[in-house]
Amino acid sequence: MQGCSTIELRASFHLFFMSHTITPGRDAWIFKSEPEEYSFDMLLRDGQSPWTGIRNYQARNFMRDDIQVGDPVLFYHSSTAIPGIVGLAVVTKGYEPDPTQFDATDHYFDPTSTPTNPRWGLVTLTGIAALPRHITLQELREDEITSTLTVCMRGSRLSISRVPEQVYQHILKTAGYDR
């Protein structure tokens, strides 16, 4: 992949996803974002983005322990009129310290963290494509297959959560990707 532009990367991953060649046994992940803070369109504009600002241990542990380069990501818009999954992304860089924890001027500064023993980390996402059609939270809850997802639980605040491979495939199909 070295030397590939973001556009080329995106196109190749799009093909990759659409051609049933996802590594078997890999789950997908939902990453929540408030579109006013960072929308899926911004990710497509930026190409890739380090997922800074995670300050929750469960979400951090997913990134540190479970999420791998190449894992598919469902990009979810929260705190908006119609919350739901709006786009596809992929993890293109693995876990590393989140620089914002060391920056005293940053909103996510954590004075208890040190560069020698960083508390918080991040992974990097690359945007692939907007879904042919958004899958709303309401729809996810109404569908038996997706209703067990963490994101559907009442009061769920976890901003990164697992989507089993089969459920992920089902969501793609529902979103308009024909198989």
Place this chain on the structure above:
DNA sequence: GCCAACGTTGGC
């Protein structure tokens, strides 16, 4: 804007 649900903090 409301407020239920949640995660974290800190006194004990």
Place this chain on the structure above:
DNA sequence: GCCAACGTTGGC
């Protein structure tokens, strides 16, 4: 280790 208080998230 308990748990009340607090600040935050996020659907509605």
